[in-house]
Amino acid sequence: xxxxNKLCIANSLMFLGLLPLVVGCYAxxxxxxxxxxxxxxxxxxxxxxxxKAVMAWVFALVVSGTGAVWSAQVEKQxxxxxxxxxxxxxxxxxxxxxxxxxxxxVARL
Numbered sequence: 001x002x003x004x005n006k007l008c009i010a011n012s013l014m015f016l017g018l019l020p021l022v023v024g025c026y027a028x029x030x031x032x033x034x035x036x037x038x039x040x041x042x043x044x045x046x047x048x049x050x051x052k053a054v055m056a057w058v059f060a061l062v063v064s065g066t067g068a069v070w071s072a073q074v075e076k077q078x079x080x081x082x083x084x085x086x087x088x089x090x091x092x093x094x095x096x097x098x099x100x101x102x103x104x105x106v107a108r109l
Contacts, residue, residue, distance in 0.1 A: 013063055017060045
């Protein structure tokens with residue numbers, strides 16, 4: 001398999017890993033914005049939405065993280081196969097996976 005095909009597959013993995021994370025974060029924000037916290041029955045829906053977003057983050061960590069590592073290895077081994085899209089997707093994966101951790105650390109301070 002040539003390096004360009006490997007990078008194409010790695011890019012697809014990174015994109016497919018981030019897609020549920022974006023959808024999960026949108027669902028969490030929309031659920032938290034529309035929840036009436038005065039009604040006890042709706043508070044559980046907010047916790048379920050947060051749990052879904054956390055599971056989407058774990059999925060993105062496994063799938064997109066694997067794709068990003070593989071993409072970096074392919075690019076390192078084949079210096080001529082460097083692609084801007086792979087580098088941009090790796091940066092996006094890095095940001096999307098580390099921003100929630102940074103927010104968690106800041107929230108605990």
